Amino acid sequence: MLEISNLTTHYFQGGQVATAVRGVSLTLNKGLATAIVGESGSGKSTVAMSVMRMIRPPIGDIAEGTIRVNGTDVTAASPKRMREILRTSIGFVPQDPTTALDPLYTIRSQIVEAMPHVERNKRTETIVELLTSLGIADARDRLREHPHQFSGGMRQRVAIAIALAKEPDLLIADEPTTALDVTTQIGILRLLDRLRRERHLTTMFITHDIRVARLVCQDVAVMYGGVVVESGPLSAVVEAPSHPYTQALLDASSLDVGPRQRLRAISGSPPTLLSMPSGCPFAPRCPNATDICRSEMPATTRKADGSSFACWNPVAS
Amino acid sequence: MSEYILEAVDVSKSFHGRRGETTQALTGVDFGVAAGEMVGLVGESGSGKTTLTRILLGIEQPTSGTVRFRGTPRDRFTAEHRRDYFNSVSAVFQNPYSSLNPRRRLWDIITERRSIERRAPKAERRARAIELLSLVSLPAEYADRFPHQLSGGQRQRVAIARGLCEDPDVIVLDEPMSALDVSVSAQIANLLLDLQEKFSIGYIFVAHDMHMVRHLCHRVAVLLKGQIVEQGAVADVLGNPRHEYTRRLVAASELRSLEPEEERVHP
Ligand SMILES: Nc1ncnc2c1ncn2[C@@H]1O[C@H](COP(=O)(O)OP(=O)(O)O)[C@@H](O)[C@H]1O
Ligand SMILES: Nc1ncnc2c1ncn2[C@@H]1O[C@H](COP(=O)(O)OP(=O)(O)O)[C@@H](O)[C@H]1O
Ligand code: SF4
Ligand SMILES: [Mg+2]
Ligand SMILES: [Mg+2]
Numbered sequence: 001m002l003e004i005s006n007l008t009t010h011y012f013q014g015g016q017v018a019t020a021v022r023g024v025s026l027t028l029n030k031g032l033a034t035a036i037v038g039e040s041g042s043g044k045s046t047v048a049m050s051v052m053r054m055i056r057p058p059i060g061d062i063a064e065g066t067i068r069v070n071g072t073d074v075t076a077a078s079p080k081r082m083r084e085i086l087r088t089s090i091g092f093v094p095q096d097p098t099t100a101l102d103p104l105y106t107i108r109s110q111i112v113e114a115m116p117h118v119e120r121n122k123r124t125e126t127i128v129e130l131l132t133s134l135g136i137a138d139a140r141d142r143l144r145e146h147p148h149q150f151s152g153g154m155r156q157r158v159a160i161a162i163a164l165a166k167e168p169d170l171l172i173a174d175e176p177t178t179a180l181d182v183t184t185q186i187g188i189l190r191l192l193d194r195l196r197r198e199r200h201l202t203t204m205f206i207t208h209d210i211r212v213a214r215l216v217c218q219d220v221a222v223m224y225g226g227v228v229v230e231s232g233p234l235s236a237v238v239e240a241p242s243h244p245y246t247q248a249l250l251d252a253s254s255l256d257v258g259p260r261q262r263l264r265a266i267s268g269s270p271p272t273l274l275s276m277p278s279g280c281p282f283a284p285r286c287p288n289a290t291d292i293c294r295s296e297m298p299a300t301t302r303k304a305d306g307s308s309f310a311c312w313n314p315v316a317s
Numbered sequence: 318m319s320e321y322i323l324e325a326v327d328v329s330k331s332f333h334g335r336r337g338e339t340t341q342a343l344t345g346v347d348f349g350v351a352a353g354e355m356v357g358l359v360g361e362s363g364s365g366k367t368t369l370t371r372i373l374l375g376i377e378q379p380t381s382g383t384v385r386f387r388g389t390p391r392d393r394f395t396a397e398h399r400r401d402y403f404n405s406v407s408a409v410f411q412n413p414y415s416s417l418n419p420r421r422r423l424w425d426i427i428t429e430r431r432s433i434e435r436r437a438p439k440a441e442r443r444a445r446a447i448e449l450l451s452l453v454s455l456p457a458e459y460a461d462r463f464p465h466q467l468s469g470g471q472r473q474r475v476a477i478a479r480g481l482c483e484d485p486d487v488i489v490l491d492e493p494m495s496a497l498d499v500s501v502s503a504q505i506a507n508l509l510l511d512l513q514e515k516f517s518i519g520y521i522f523v524a525h526d527m528h529m530v531r532h533l534c535h536r537v538a539v540l541l542k543g544q545i546v547e548q549g550a551v552a553d554v555l556g557n558p559r560h561e562y563t564r565r566l567v568a569a570s571e572l573r574s575l576e577p578e579e580e581r582v583h584p
Contacts, residue, residue, distance in 0.1 A: 039498050040469065152362065181362045181525035182569040190575050208498040211572045252500040255532045259551075260510060263532070265503035269468055 001202040002028040002051065002170055007065035009043075009050045011273070012058060018273035020046040020060070022226045028170070028219070033196050033203035035213035035234065037249065038223035041270045044206045047223070048172050051204075052090060053082050070169060087116075091163030095175035097155040100162060101147040107131075107158055108143035114165035130161050134191060153184035157191070164195065171195075174206045189216050210249050214238060222246045225271050225281025227297075232307025242303065242314040245282045280312070288313040321385070322519055323373055323406060323487045324349025328382035330368055330543075342368040343543040346382070350487055353517035355509075357530035357551065359566060360540035366523045369540070370489045373521070374408055403434065407480040411492040413472035417464040423450070424460040427479045434483075449478040453508060470501035477508065487519045494529060506533060527570035531555050539563050 009021040021043045028034045036044045049055050051067055053074055066073045069089055074082060094100050102110060111127050118126050124143070131139035134157045147155055156176060163171060173192060177185040193216045196203050207213050213220060214234065221231040222245060230243035241247045251264040268285045277283055283293040292312050302308045330343040343365045350356045358366050371377040373384055375391070383390040386402045394402065407430075410416040417426055424446035431437040431445065447457045453474040464472055473493060480488045490509070494502040506529060512518060524530050530537055531551055538548040539560065546560045558564045 039500050186569040252503040262507045263503040266500045
């Protein structure tokens with residue numbers, strides 16, 4: 001469905017070229033949700049924006065690699081073909097729904113714009129059905145309302161409705177629940193999970209929270225410093241992580257240390273693009289680091305459980 | 318006399334809107350914090366958490382009820398009480414991106430209180446800023462940086478350093494981790510525990526995520542539509558919630574499964 005191979009994406013910052021994503025390869029299986037997990041600055045959003053060709057000069061550019069959406073390489077697509085793909089095949093749900101919604105237009109007119117394929121006289125019915133299925137009560141009465149009349153959780157449901165109105169094959173959700181409170185979050189997660197199952201929607205789910213990923217995703221790619229450090233079936237990766245960074249993320253979100261005991265936080269912070277270490281990007285924070293880590297990028301190892309990782313000194317199993 | 322340093326006694330608050338409508342944000346709330354204690358204040362968004370903390374901080378006035386500091390109600394404060402209250406109660410807010418003035422250097426931000434209260438000389442403020450940076454594990458060189466040069470987690474450390482400036486007895490933390498990554502949240506949680514151990518500060522920890530509350534807090538109060546529906550030791554309230562609403566918050570925070578306990582229609 002989505003096949004990213006050897007993707008490298010640059011940003012142009014004040015005359016310098018900064019590499020945000022380096023040699024990322026990732027396949028999203030049809031009808032499954034794949035989590036992209038990592039701390040902020042790891043390159044997760046850059047991968048998503050590369051798929052949608054939203055990174056173009058003068059901001060940056062895709063330097064290398066191919067991205068196939070249903071077989072079409074979007075890195076080689078003409079602007080016209082790309083608009084077509086975005087209009088019909090890819091739905092996007094951003095972290096902050098207000099960026100997806102225009103405050104000046106009614107909810108109805110914003111959703112209509114995304115469904116040119118639906119016959120004029122069926123549009124209202126289709127929208128009401130869609131909004132109702134997304135958990136918006138009294139959808140019919142709310143069509144003429146503006147975004148500010150909706151709560152945060154409801155605005156995110158409207159943003160999801162816009163993304164789904166085109167009946168996409170691929171849904172990209174970038175931290176869709178990070179700005180919401182916990183009870184609203186769980187509702188949106190349930191909704192995304194149901195949509196994936198019912199519509200066989202291939203989903204790219206970006207999150208910094210591996211606990212959230214566990215709930216809604218079947219596959220995972222863990223990113224750090226612009227590279228995928230470990231990937232595969234989520235249950236395999238979470239139950240037997242090989243990469244020290246995956247282990248560290250799991251440790252940091254686990255509270256099994258006892259009340260008010262110190263959490264196993266990852267010390268230090270992720271590298272910036274202009275201070276990227278040569279060799280393994282995690283080396284400055286890694287408990288297993290040795291000399292080779294600091295000079296050479298680790299090779300990728302495949303495991304019997306279907307996952308793979310890039311590390312010289314993996315976590316002992 | 319209660320052992321609370323800072324407390325709200327039977328506090329209610331209503332807001333009057335432009336079109337004459339009123340919002341009852343708080344109703345009869347009793348809530349306080351003792352020295353060295355961490356109290357959670359939890360509830361869905363709109364339940365009144367921020368309003369209660371703003372009243373405790375003196376930013377907002379209650380419609381009825383009072384705030385007491387070291388046992389003295391606010392309306393009986395002398396100039397001495399007022400100074401003590403101003404110096405001893407501070408706050409850290411949710412968004413480390415908007416809560417720090419982008420045009421000021423960190424030393425200036427961190428020691429802001431000292432300039433307001435005593436017009437302290439610059440050399441004294443810089444020296445204090447460097448002490449405070451070290452308390453929150455940031456290097457001294459950061460004193461001359463601007464907020465935009467820092468990551469979200471580093472900014473939240475700066476906000477905590479600012480909160481510590483006058484050796485407070487109480488810090489109100491209004492969702493201090495909800496804009497941060499999980500891994501950074503863990504660092505901030507550890508920092509808060511370290512500081513509490515060192516200075517026995519009372520923390521009011523506002524959150525919608527019970528996960529961290531359960532880990533960090535001694536006690537917790539659950540707000541629903543401006544009323545406290547449950548309050549007590551964390552192990553009792555979260556371990557054995559009596560109120561359906563608390564149960565729902567706990568379940569949503571645990572992120573154990575997606576199974577709906579019941580299909581809810583959203584208002
Ligand atoms: N427009 C931009 N110009 C320059 N650098 C950028 C830009 N957007 C993101 N970056 C940098 O690229 C890196 C990856 O960012 P991003 O993909 O947003 O990470 P994530 O989504 O994992 O937080 C970060 O170091 C970030 O600072
Ligand atoms: N300045 C204000 N004017 C009018 N209504 C307000 C004001 N501040 C808060 N409210 C209302 O009071 C209620 C509680 O809000 P708040 O204390 O911010 O809740 P929380 O912090 O739990 O999300 C909400 O209904 C909110 O809209
Ligand atoms: S390659 Fe080396 S530094 Fe990188 S994660 Fe593995 S052990 Fe750590
Ligand atoms: Mg991002
Ligand atoms: Mg609030």
